[in-house]
Each structure stands twice: as structure tokens, then as C-alpha cells.
Amino acid sequence: MGTPSAKKLLAWAKKGDVDALLELCDLGGEDEDEGGDGEGDETAYKWLLVAADFGFKKAARAADDMLAWSSFKFDDGALVQGLIHLELGQAYLSGAEGLPKDDEKARAHLERAKKLAVHKTTDAAKDFPKFRKKIGVERAKIFSEYFPEKKKK
Secondary structure (H helix, E strand, C coil): CCCCCHHHHHHHHHHCCHHHHHCCCCCCCCCCCCCCCCHHHHHHHHHHHHHHHCCCHHHHHHHHHHHHHCHHHHCHHHHHHHHHHHHHHHHHHHCHHHCCCCHHHHHHHHHHHHHCCHHHHCCHHHHHHHHHHHHCHHHHHHHHHHCCCCCCC
């Protein structure tokens, strides 16, 4: 089974279907201590966060729990976790993946991404100028509150 479409994932998140989202996790590989390649874990974590954004506390708890038992327990420096929060912040600013444009939710995820220093621990910052242009001036201002533009020398 491949990864469900963003439309399907969004539907599960809007319903708070934690069980369906957790089924995406890469469990039961040859060595359960290694937990598979993590792609399913990342997808599950991301969409559990979206479900939590829609008010499902069970989804928020499941996402938090994943940090201890899934491939995220090997996410040294919370690099993957930070990238997911950045991705969600950007999605809420741009309306990507069927998510509504929502400045408040965008800010919450961007703040978390900044706390996890995603702009310093990954190469994500190289795409920030292009993203700012894509989302327009007003939303770019919000993005820049968390990840200020580099001054050109």
C-alpha cells in the first residue's frame, strides 16, 4: 500500500481518525528496533499534528507519543520534526495540501520550527526567498517574523 493522497490524509485529520493515521507508521519491519525507513512515521506524525490543529486532543497525544516509540526516537536534534513543523507552517500560509490558509496555525508551526532551529540545522533556508515570493507580501511578513530575510551585502 502506498501513501494515501493528501485529500485522504486531510479527510482523516478532519475526522480525527487517529487509528487510520497511525496505521501509516512503518512498524513490524525485520528489526522492530529500527522501525523501518521512517517515511510512514513522518506522514503519520504530520497529519496527526493537522488533526490536533483541528482540535483533536487524542491526535496531539498520539503525535507526542510517537516521539518516543517511532523512528522519531532516532531523530537526533529533532531535524525531521522541525522540517515537518516548517512544512505545516508553510502549508497554512500558502493553502498547500488542501489545508486552509490560517495565519494562527501557521504561526504556531513556524514558531516550533524556529525553536527546533530548522533554519540552522538543515538546508531549508535556501528555499525561503522563493517561498516568500510565492505567498505574497502579507503572508511573507508573517513568515519573516520567524525566519527574517538575510540582508544582502
